[in-house]
Amino acid sequence: MDQVGFITAETRPSPWGxxxxxxxxxxxxDVMSEQLARxxxxxxxxxxxPQELLSDEGPFLTGEGIETSSDEVLAQMLQMxxxxxxxxxxxxxxxxxxGDSKVSxxxxxxxxxHPCEDSDSSGEEVDWQDTRHDPYKADKPTTTPKKGFVGxxxxxxxxxxxxxxxxxxxxxMENFTPEFQVGDGIGMDLKLPNRVFNALKQHSISEQRRxxxxxxxxxxxxxxKVVDPKTRLLLYKIVxxxxxxxxxxxxxxxxxxxxxxxxxxxMEDQDVPPECALKVFKTTLNEFKNRDKYIKxxxxxxxxxxxxxxxxxxxxxxxxxxxxxxxMQKAGIPCPEVVMLKKHxxxxxxxxxxxxxxxxxxEAKLGLEESKQAYYQVLSxxxxxxxxxxxxxADLSEYNMLWHDGKVWLIDVSQSxxxxxxxxxxxxxxxxxxxxxxxxxxxxxxxxxxxxxFNIVSGLNITSDNQVDFMAExxxxxxxxxxxxxxxxxxxxxxxxxxEGPPLIYDE
Ligand code: ATP
Ligand code: MN
Numbered sequence: 001m002d003q004v005g006f007i008t009a010e011t012r013p014s015p016w017g018x019x020x021x022x023x024x025x026x027x028x029x030d031v032m033s034e035q036l037a038r039x040x041x042x043x044x045x046x047x048x049x050p051q052e053l054l055s056d057e058g059p060f061l062t063g064e065g066i067e068t069s070s071d072e073v074l075a076q077m078l079q080m081x082x083x084x085x086x087x088x089x090x091x092x093x094x095x096x097x098x099g100d101s102k103v104s105x106x107x108x109x110x111x112x113x114h115p116c117e118d119s120d121s122s123g124e125e126v127d128w129q130d131t132r133h134d135p136y137k138a139d140k141p142t143t144t145p146k147k148g149f150v151g152x153x154x155x156x157x158x159x160x161x162x163x164x165x166x167x168x169x170x171x172x173m174e175n176f177t178p179e180f181q182v183g184d185g186i187g188m189d190l191k192l193p194n195r196v197f198n199a200l201k202q203h204s205i206s207e208q209r210r211x212x213x214x215x216x217x218x219x220x221x222x223x224x225k226v227v228d229p230k231t232r233l234l235l236y237k238i239v240x241x242x243x244x245x246x247x248x249x250x251x252x253x254x255x256x257x258x259x260x261x262x263x264x265x266x267m268e269d270q271d272v273p274p275e276c277a278l279k280v281f282k283t284t285l286n287e288f289k290n291r292d293k294y295i296k297x298x299x300x301x302x303x304x305x306x307x308x309x310x311x312x313x314x315x316x317x318x319x320x321x322x323x324x325x326x327x328m329q330k331a332g333i334p335c336p337e338v339v340m341l342k343k344h345x346x347x348x349x350x351x352x353x354x355x356x357x358x359x360x361x362x363e364a365k366l367g368l369e370e371s372k373q374a375y376y377q378v379l380s381x382x383x384x385x386x387x388x389x390x391x392x393x394a395d396l397s398e399y400n401m402l403w404h405d406g407k408v409w410l411i412d413v414s415q416s417x418x419x420x421x422x423x424x425x426x427x428x429x430x431x432x433x434x435x436x437x438x439x440x441x442x443x444x445x446x447x448x449x450x451x452x453x454f455n456i457v458s459g460l461n462i463t464s465d466n467q468v469d470f471m472a473e474x475x476x477x478x479x480x481x482x483x484x485x486x487x488x489x490x491x492x493x494x495x496x497x498x499x500e501g502p503p504l505i506y507d508e
Contacts, residue, residue, distance in 0.1 A: 083112035109205075166191025173200065227258065227280055234345055235278070243267050243340060244276060244347070251357050256317070256414070257281050261355045262347070264339075272339055275350035277357075281318045281414070283311065283344060318346045321414035324391060331388040333381050334409040351402050351409050358404035361438065366403065371442040377408050378435055382457045391416045392424050396431035398438045419458070422482050425474045429454050 090107050098104035169192035192200075227235065238244050245263035252259045258280045264272035318341055325348065328335045336348035352358040366374060378401065385391045393400070393416050400412040417424050433450040440447045448456065451470050455461055460477070464470040 080113070087111045087113050162193075163191055166193060169194065169197035172197065228283065231280055231283070231345065234342055235280075238278075238340075238342060238345070238347065239265075241265075241267075243272060244278075247278060248355060251277065259357075261350060261357075267340075270339070273337065273349040275352070275355070276339055277336060277348050277350040279318070279321070279346045279348065281314050281344040281346070283314055315344050317414045318344045320416075321346055321412075324389075324413040324416045327389040327391060328385065328410065328413065331384050333384055333389070334404075334407055335413070336409070336411060351404050351411065358402040358409065360399050361401045361403055361408065362398040364403035366442070368443055370406075371439065372444050372446065373406075374403070374408050375439045375442075375444045375447060378439075379453075379456070381408065381410060382431070382435070382453075385410075385416075386419060386428070386457050387459075390418050392419050392421070392428045393431050394424075394427035397434040420481055422478055425458070425478050425481075426471070428458060429471070429474055432457065 090110055094105070094107040097107075167189070170190045173192070235247055239247060242265045245265045248261045248263065250258060251261050260278040260280070262276040262278045264274045264276045266272055322338050322341045325335055325338050329337060336351055339347040339349065341347070350357070361374065382393075382396070385393060391413070393410065393413060395412055395415050396410075400410070402409040402411060417427060419425065419428065421427070429450065432453040436447055436450040436453050447453075451462065451464070451467075454470075462470055462473045464473055
């Protein structure tokens with residue numbers, strides 16, 4: 001502080017340029033008032049700029065005064081002032097945030113100024129720390145009082161004292177994240193220089209970020225964030241049984257399900273593919289409300305639907321997908337191969353490679369020739385599905401067809417129904433419209449319009465040339481069919497049993 005006093009108006013360089021020398025002689029009164037002015041200014045400065053800059057320990061002194069002509073120093077001083085204001089604001093926020101709460105959250109780590117540099121707070125901060133340098137002597141902690149030093153005369157020890165500061169730094173390592181191994185330090189009077197402390201602090205922060213990232217990945221990979229505890233337990237059981245080696249990342253979170261990639265394990269009575277897809281049907285019922293119509297009117301599930309609770313209905317979706325996939329597989333349609341069904345979790349083969357799911361037709365960006373091949377394949381699959389599997393996909397679009405190994409694979413068949421379903425033909429019409437529009441847009445000239453496609457797939461011959469009449473005819477057919485089904489439901493049920501075996505028995 002004293003040194004500043006030596007700076008005179010003549011020698012003090014102006015921060016904004018070189019000050020002009022005063023030329024006039026002045027009276028004693030002027031000198032007096034000038035001194036007063038200087039004193040006032042000094043007082044102001046000592047408030048505005050941090051103590052460190054003005055003290056003899058500060059790094060910003062050159063020669064005998066503050067080197068304010070250096071832009072760098074000025075910038076640093078301003079930055080310091082800015083940081084100080086930031087920290088003051090932070091303290092206010094911390095106070096407001098914590099209020100009267102018994103448990104408080106510290107914003108300490110967000111401060112810009114190292115506490116050791118910050119004369120405002122270092123006193124209160126170290127109350128608990130200094131006993132540490134001598135663990136066997138729990139004497140009163142030596143804190144620095146508000147005035148900034150202890151002792152008298154030559155023996156003054158300020159808070160900037162190397163030993164005091166070093167001890168504070170050592171103790172402050174306690175504030176690092178718990179994962180950061182700092183040792184216990186007990187029995188050692190360890191004094192960390194600021195430079196070392198700062199380096200360690202930086203390291204601890206970057207370590208914390210890194211570990212947060214790793215932690216995130218692990219959680220997603222074990223599917224923890226995405227599924228409820230009951231499902232987690234179920235997944236755990238599947239892995240524990242050895243059927244799956246590992247459950248990896250989430251492949252997709254759709255409207256009705258979450259799909260994970262898993263490494264196949266082994267089962268006694270069947271082969272498990274090396275890469276599996278695990279489709280977890282969402283148990284949040286909202287998602288399924290609008291799907292009632294698919295399953296409620298499906299005669300295969302009619303008897304059971306009315307008696308089931310919502311949780312069981314969701315399992316029926318998974319079961320339905322399994323049955324439909326099995327039918328498709330029998331017919332040789334490229335689709336995931338069923339591995340097992342556990343409650344609302346369906347395990348099947350993974351379409352893709354090295355944990356990367358095959359792109360959907362929407363994403364695949366096929367060339368014209370490939371698009372053409374894909375179109376013919378889709379056409380024949382739709383016919384097969386209808387004729388051989390007695391199914392209508394009911395959600396067929398470029399989003400539910402994957403392009404893998406140079407061919408199209410059908411997925412997502414939980415909502416698929418028999419053509420005799422009360423709305424089966426409407427669903428088929430919608431599928432045809434999606435397929436027709438997609439391949440027309442892809443430039444496949446051979447693509448028929450949706451009505452032609454519908455007739456090709458269904459073998460029906462509806463002649464209307466506009467959508468409204470066409471739909472009216474479809475609905476009339478459905479009505480006729482429904483009456484027919486009602487009359488013959490017993491006969492069809494027999495077919496159902498043979499086809500899919502006994503209904504699954506659920507345990508709660
Ligand atoms: P969405 O609501 O998005 O249609 P969904 O709940 O109906 O989803 P699916 O369509 O069966 O579920 O699957 C969603 C996504 O998961 C698919 O687009 C595909 O990328 C991926 N997927 C599903 N099954 C498999 C599988 N067997 N192999 C590879 N990827 C799969
Ligand atoms: Mn889908």
